[in-house]
Amino acid sequence: MSDVEHPEVNEQSLIAVSQKGDVTAFNRLVILYQERVYNLAYRMLGNSESAADAAQDTFVSAFQAIKGFRGGSFRAWLLRIVTNACYDQLRRRQRQPAVSLDGIIEETGDVPPIASNSPTPEEVASRKELAVHIQKGLLELPPEQRIVVALSDVQGLSYEEIAEVTRSSLGTVKSRLSRGRAHLRDYLLRQPELLPSDFRHKSRGK
């Protein structure tokens, strides 16, 4: 998902037209980015409803702010807005803790299976279960680590881009990523039965 290709030229022209207030052009950008935006929000919030709200807020804010976009990475600019929208959602949730964490995570069960060549029903089920487990682990991380891990390992952004999105230094990105990954790994190892058999023996590079 993180490797969806966007023709740069097309994107630039869409941005330019959007900056003149053209909603139609902006909506084409929305279509290009909505999956990425929604998925980042989902990983941050673990709840499809909150993630959809955050994604919608993101595009509304983005359209209002796009006149102020001064070039550079549009993706980073947009993901920064998502990040802020997610923090808003988390703050809102803190104020109304009516929704239990368990309730939130249950919804992760809707995760569609990874597109795979020939997944058996068992594989699909176990993958779904694993995805829920990983999502739970992500939600255990402090938000500032969670966002870095999600941007790096789910969204595939470089350290530099993550630093741009989170408005932090490279050093901060690296240390948060390192701690976040380590925490998540420890969390996953607490229930090794959910992990693929080769968890400890994978040697493929990223």
Add this chain to the structure above:
Amino acid sequence: MMSGCENAAPLLSEYVDGRLPAEQREQVDRHLGTCSACREDLESLRATVQLLCAMPVMRVPRPFTLAAPAPRTSLLFVHLRAATAAATVLFALLMGGGILVQEAMAPFAPPPAMLQYRATVGTAPSITGTPAPAPQPLTVTGTQQKTGADQAMRDPAAPATAPTTTGPPAPSLAYAPAGAPAATMSTPAPSVIAPALPLAAARAPTAPAAQAPAEEVGGERLPTRAATPAAAPTSTSPPPTAPPQLAAAPTATEPGREAASAPRTPEPPPTVAPEALPVTVGDPSAAEWLRWAQIATAIAVLILAAATFWVWRRPWKS
């Protein structure tokens, strides 16, 4: 520089990403060769990253595209809504102000009348010249009754020559609202009323044309009034009995006014009595103006509200 696990551990994440500078990478490699625990950590970390990379892509539950006209209309809507609110507030102020003014007018005359009134009160003796202009314009625009009132107001000074006996009744007449005064007057001093009405009628027709001149020539009017009062004087004498009734009516509406009016009343009384009949003229013009303003504002509120509603509904259709 780094040989222990505590030094290698924080670098494993970057190591996995291949982002370690060559020198540090070699050091980590060297440590890994001697530390199976760190090798395990590295592998589990790498596996974690791979699991994250393989996380399923969630399908978007709904498109997040924006409604095309929404932004523009919403801006228009905001402005319209603000305009509607402003018009409504203005309307409320006009209505509230109208009530206040009406109450105030019972004792006083409308704003213009007030000016005259003050002039007369303060300068009563010499007033005739100065006050006349102000009241005149009011009377012209307003109804005949009003003009009469205005005249009465300024007359006080001019009429000074007139008999003082009527003093009390005259003031009361001036206070009384346009409508009320006539009725009250009729009861107390029939003879007086008769002249007054004719006067008012006569003035109404002449007033329009006279307006401009009237303002300029306060003196001119006075003469005419003097003539009318002259006839009235006889009637004035009876009024004394009437005054109490009149006074009562005004007081009911506004006690404070009476006090204010009291001072001037003594001076004007003589001439006032006859002229008092036409007195209330100034008020109508102001009241009418206010009424038109209220109507116009109400229409504006309705139109704006309708436009706001229309704009509000439209975006959702598209």
